[in-house]
């Protein structure tokens with residue numbers, strides 16, 4: 001009688017990952033902007049001994065600060081949590097203020113995303129508080145988990161903080177001489193997560209390609225820098241079933257990170273209407289659309305397609321922006337359609353609305369728009385992206401077709417997996433329970449596969 005190999009879910013992935021983050025499983029719930037990755041979601045994970053990241057993107061800093069305080073008051077000192085630290089390419093001051101907040105609030109772990117290069121703020125977070133332990137190794141109180149989809153970015157995170165940035169932080173008195181010296185012996189991030197085709201911003205990478213490539217890169221840089229603890233490589237993107245999680249670990253991932261499936265849980269900070277729509281999504285029900293925050297750069301996001309016009313409308317707006325130098329040069333019929341169907345207002349009314357916001361928040365962007373008709377078009381179109389997100393999160397019943405709901409195909413696979421079980425209903429889905437089921441399911445899949453390989457091998461040997 002064959003027995004399945006007992007693969008233990010709590011031993012999947014890296015032991016060092018579990019030890020350093022103080023977690024039961026090498027499993028992470030990734031951040032989701034504007035508090036969709038809510039304090040309740042992170043608390044639920046932390047209480048279950050699992051790591052979740054607060055979705056700080058797009059939230060005002062006083063809200064982030066309040067949420068961090070909530071987490072610290074609610075979770076015990078041994079219960080894990082972290083917060084998202086998004087690159088703010090054009091606004092380094094915002095990065096600095098975010099790091100001030102993280103250091104003040106004692107945020108132990110930052111999920112760094114959208115970085116194209118290391119910035120002084122990120123380095124300051126990583127390096128502040130470095131100390132040499134009695135055994136000679138370096139203790140780093142601020143952990144960075146970097147999400148990357150390209151090896152050249154991974155290389156920067158797997159390397160020590162850049163010397164010139166350390167020097168300038170030291171010269172400015174922002175870090176001590178000792179911190180700067182010790183920084184040379186640690187990587188920017190001990191955890192680098194290879195993000196394949198995912199919900200939200202995506203380069204649509206392929207996990208089968210990315211994970212082994214990042215692992216080789218890690219080995220190369222580990223050899224070069226000789227860190228006492230080798231950095232770890234994780235996998236994200238497309239993980240919504242036990243089989244997919246098992247495959248990630250079989251590829252060699254040190255940890256796994258999920259996103260889309262967590263948006264369709266009780267704890268996610270979005271509307272019930274969105275969760276209802278997500279619960280009915282299948283694997284083919286997502287689409288790639290332009291991203292509102294990096295609109296002019298042509299960045300892409302993956303969103304829910306079923307039941308909405310958002311991906312088609314967003315793409316149309318992007319095409320108009322690319323093809324026309326001004327709103328006035330767009331043909332009259334298209335202008336009427338965009339104004340009446342997409343905006344529900346005239347172009348100029350939207351501009352007047354955005355003007356009020358930009359006057360306060362980003363006056364130099366407004367000046368640019370006043371000089372350039374094309375830039376004016378971009379500002380107005382970005383209003384649609386902002387609103388479509390708000391309509392979805394608020395569950396506005398009149399704007400359902402315009403909902404922008406970031407989501408990848410992992411959720412469709414998850415929905416199929418739980419079809420016909422109580423978890424078909426999102427009201428029965430809790431983030432920590434999904435983690436438990438996926439990790440135990442992955443262990444079962446691996447046990448069964450390994451047992452079957454062993455059986456086949458014995459069969460061949462006997463024949």
Ligand SMILES: Cc1cc2nc3c(=O)[nH]c(=O)nc-3n(C[C@H](O)[C@H](O)[C@H](O)COP(=O)(O)O)c2cc1C
Nearest residue numbers: 030031032033057113198199200237238259260408
């Ligand atoms: C609704 C939603 C919002 C997201 N927002 C962010 C974000 O603000 N910052 C971030 O680093 N990642 C964000 N992500 C990406 C997730 O943290 C995670 O990396 C990704 O969803 C994993 O791929 P999957 O969706 O295939 O599971 C978001 C994902 C979703 C679905």
